[in-house]
Amino acid sequence: MINLDNLWRDIVLNNAEKSYVTFFDFIYPRLFRFSLQFVKIPSHAEDIVSDVIYNLLMIEKTVKKLVTSRLTFTNLSKTAA
Numbered sequence: 001m002i003n004l005d006n007l008w009r010d011i012v013l014n015n016a017e018k019s020y021v022t023f024f025d026f027i028y029p030r031l032f033r034f035s036l037q038f039v040k041i042p043s044h045a046e047d048i049v050s051d052v053i054y055n056l057l058m059i060e061k062t063v064k065k066l067v068t069s070r071l072t073f074t075n076l077s078k079t080a081a
Contacts (some may be wrong), residue, residue: 012064
């Protein structure tokens with residue numbers, strides 16, 4: 001059974017290509033079928049799914065950067081005190 005949480009964590013934190021491929025292969029067909037119910041045109045559904053996956057990656061990478069910078073700032077603050 002695929003654990004999406006572990007895959008996603010591995011993708012975001014470790015840039016793990018193998019986890020990304022597994023995640024993509026698992027999620028893409030499901031999102032494609034879901035979006036096709038609404039747009040009815042396969043090429044539009046493909047575009048939507050690609051955009052969703054891309055935006056998920058960008059959001060997670062941004063959160064990682066914010067958390068990392070916050071931790072660094074917190075560590076600096078404790079050191080200075």
